[in-house]
Amino acid sequence: MIKRFLPGILLFGLLQFLGAQTTIDKTVATIKLVKTEAISQRQLKTDVENLQKATGATFTLDQIKQVLDARINSLLFVQYCEREKISVPDSEVNKAVAQMKASLGSAATDADLEKQLKATGVFVAPKVYVKQRMLFETYVQAKHADGLKAVLQQPSADEILKAYDLSKASLVRPDTMRVSVLYVDTRGKSEADAKKGRDSLQSVANALKINSAKFDEYMLRAGDEAGYKSIPSLYIEKTTQNKALFGSELFDTVFKLKTGEISPVVESPTGYRIVRANEFLPQKQLGLADTVPGNPNMTIQQFLAVQVAQDKQSTFLDTLEKELIEKLRAEASIKIFEEQLKW
Numbered sequence: 001m002i003k004r005f006l007p008g009i010l011l012f013g014l015l016q017f018l019g020a021q022t023t024i025d026k027t028v029a030t031i032k033l034v035k036t037e038a039i040s041q042r043q044l045k046t047d048v049e050n051l052q053k054a055t056g057a058t059f060t061l062d063q064i065k066q067v068l069d070a071r072i073n074s075l076l077f078v079q080y081c082e083r084e085k086i087s088v089p090d091s092e093v094n095k096a097v098a099q100m101k102a103s104l105g106s107a108a109t110d111a112d113l114e115k116q117l118k119a120t121g122v123f124v125a126p127k128v129y130v131k132q133r134m135l136f137e138t139y140v141q142a143k144h145a146d147g148l149k150a151v152l153q154q155p156s157a158d159e160i161l162k163a164y165d166l167s168k169a170s171l172v173r174p175d176t177m178r179v180s181v182l183y184v185d186t187r188g189k190s191e192a193d194a195k196k197g198r199d200s201l202q203s204v205a206n207a208l209k210i211n212s213a214k215f216d217e218y219m220l221r222a223g224d225e226a227g228y229k230s231i232p233s234l235y236i237e238k239t240t241q242n243k244a245l246f247g248s249e250l251f252d253t254v255f256k257l258k259t260g261e262i263s264p265v266v267e268s269p270t271g272y273r274i275v276r277a278n279e280f281l282p283q284k285q286l287g288l289a290d291t292v293p294g295n296p297n298m299t300i301q302q303f304l305a306v307q308v309a310q311d312k313q314s315t316f317l318d319t320l321e322k323e324l325i326e327k328l329r330a331e332a333s334i335k336i337f338e339e340q341l342k343w
Contacts, residue, residue, distance in 0.1 A: 025040035025041055026041040026337075026340045027039070027040060027041070027340065028041050028044050028068060028340045028341060029068060029072060029336045029337065030334070030335045031072055031075055031079075031332055031334050031335075032334075033079040033080060033083065033328060033331060033332040035079065037075055039072070041343065043071070044064070044068055044341075045343060047071060047123065048064055048067050050118075050123040051121075051123070054121065061341060061342070064341050065336075065341065068336065072329075073325050074132065076325070076328040076329065076332055077132070077135070077136070077324070077325075077328065078135075080324075080328055081135050081139065084139075084142075086135060086138050086139050086142060087138075088135055092134065093127055093130055093131045093134060096130045096134065097113070097130050100113060100126065101113045104116060114126060139324075147316065148316070151312050151316045152309070152313070154305065154309070155304075155312070159308050160288075160301060160304050160305055160308060163304045163308050164288060164301075164304055167304065168285070172283065172284070172285055172286065173284045173286055173290070173293045174283050174293075175255070175280070175281070175282055175283050176236065176237045176238065176281040176293065177235075177236050177238075177254050177257070177277055177281070178235050178277075178278045178279040178281065179233075179234050179235075179236060179254060179275045179276060179277055180219060180231065180233060180275070180276045180278055181230065181273055182218060182219065182229075182273070182274040183228060183230070183231070183268075183271055183274070184200065184201050184227070184228050184271045184272045185197075185270055185271040186198075186271040186272070187271065194271075196227075197227065197271065197272065200228055201227075201265050201273075201274060204218055204228065204274060215262060215276050219232060233278070235281075236251070236254055237293060237294075247267070247268045247269045249266055249267055250266045250267070250268040250273055250275070253275065254275055254277065257276075257277035258277065259277050259279060259280055260276075261276070262274065262275070262276045262277075263276075286300050288300050288301040
């Protein structure tokens, strides 16, 4: 359980960022590759407490030693980069951090990014984490360029066929309805505004009862001025997860419709909907030429090629990291004071 929170050299940050050891701190370990550095009991306790909070478990002595090993590995890697003149400009680090934050949304803050990283087991400031990641990437490009180039080659036909054979049992498309939706989102709205939105959508439903052919026109006119919005194409799979997501009323209504039929106004967990059934896709074992459910722009073959490539790259990088850690620990002087690991 703890291991997924300890991705080698990329978990704990630079020692100087977390604060130097004070005179009242007890030393739990010292390391030296190019210079001597100490790890204090206070620093280790902070690491352990953060991880215990994330996992909801109380760590054993062996698990505390794993946390200490992760911090030692991190420090050794930083010293190795200093020795080998491997560096990353601060401007590039800042740019990468900004991109990570932007991926969470335009209004995301530094605190939001820290929260996201903690959810994945990273308990240092984003800039510290990103810098070590980029240092590792630079190390790989500088020392293992040929191996990386080989790994980045397109997967072979045999690799894709093997991946398909292993994944075949899960590559099944459930009964699926492709729909178009006119909707009013009532989340965060007052009761009066929610009623106004429903009434607006009900007037559309009444008009469609008279002339269902105008559905596409209502789709085109959707927007704030119209009082409702639209989703031109949405695939809804017949699964228990989607029933919970869309609500029983909307879900059941969708799968009772025949192709071309339009529903009345239906309530969902997020508001009100009018749905037109465009196409029913029965359950099917997916082949390599079929498209990925919910993504008509990607075939199963393309999806598996991406998965194989990512798996190969991940395995390659994990192996390099493990080998580098073993090499550095063999070269370095490491002293651990086990009597200080109990508090």
